[in-house]
Amino acid sequence: MSFKDQRRRRNRRPATRIDSLAPTRLATQIVILxxxxYVTAAIFILFxxxxxxxxxxxxxxxxxxxLRIDTTIGWTICLVWFLNSIxxxxxxxxxxxxSKMIFDFVLTIHGLNLLITTLYTAHIPASLLxxxxxVAFIFSMLTLGTWASRWRELNVMYFPTAAAPSASVAANSQAVNREVSTGLSDDAEEYELVERQEDLELGAHNTGAPPLDSGNKSTSNGNQ
Incomplete structure (x- = not known):
């Protein structure tokens, strides 16, 4: 067995373990939630x-x-439970x-709450309140939980490729502008040199002086 095959098998093992522990992970999340x-409800009710x-x-x-509406403590407990759900x-x-799993977890939490309440009181809840x-707790947790989870999902996402074309376009435009500006400056300098040389030759011809090139040649011959 080659080293590459061993490395591939090692990379495949963690994915298999994670897939096998998926039900355990879901059960752990349900137990924690x-x-x-109940812990937060107990703290609020105790306070x-x-x-x-x-x-x-x-x-x-x-x-x-x-949970009653004919006593003050009953109304307070109702408000505390609503605060607990939020x-x-x-x-x-x-x-x-x-966000796709919020609905399942919210129904699971309240389904287990119904089961625990029934077992504790040895009777199915008969209070309409x-x-x-x-229902109000489920609706509030489902609405706010879905919104918060979507906000978290969108907050993590980013689009780096969207900024790259704009940056490249800006860089290309700057390079083109530089090339155009340098090209224009070079042409302008060449044009000015040619124009100056023509002016010098014309002035020498009018005054009867030898051209600049011939003077240079005679000077060089005399030096020799």
Whole structure:
């Protein structure tokens, strides 16, 4: 086996490993996003309970019965969950970063939330407010997450070939201008020399003096 064949096999192995770990990578992203979804919600709810002087419990995170509109703490928890959904758009942009996959991850997060809430309360959520809030959370995360991911994708893209033709055109135009200007200056100098030589010969002929060339020849003969 030649050295080139060994090098090709070594270059092919990492691509195969990455392809085989694709499901594991997706599962890892789902676990991270779901964990951050509950961690940020717990932080926001804990801060709200400390400010409002209400005892903190896991029911405020995993139970659908705490989302109510007839109490102040119920309204506050609803607003906190909405703030949490908007804040998690940042995590979607960082860990996913692809606008085509935002829809799948958002539905996965809220699908797992429905499953965990059902298992925690041992009952499927029967509150219309809870379902309406889930729809609002999905819509907000899907809209903002898609926009942020597209902005990130377009921000990374650049077009270096677009500037190259303009630069080459500018350089060519400058070179042409220089050639034209140098050509004109050379022609002007030659024209001035010829005109001066004709004036000298005409002046010598009028005064009866020998031409410039003949004078040079006689001088050279006398020196010899």
């Amino acid at each position: 779901q964990t951050l979804y 709200t309970c400390l400010v409002a002087g209400t005892p903190f419990s896991l029911d405020l995170i995993f139970s659908w019965k705490t 804040f998690n758009v940042l995590f979607l942009t960082i860990f996913v970063g692809r 809870w379902w309406l809030l889930q």
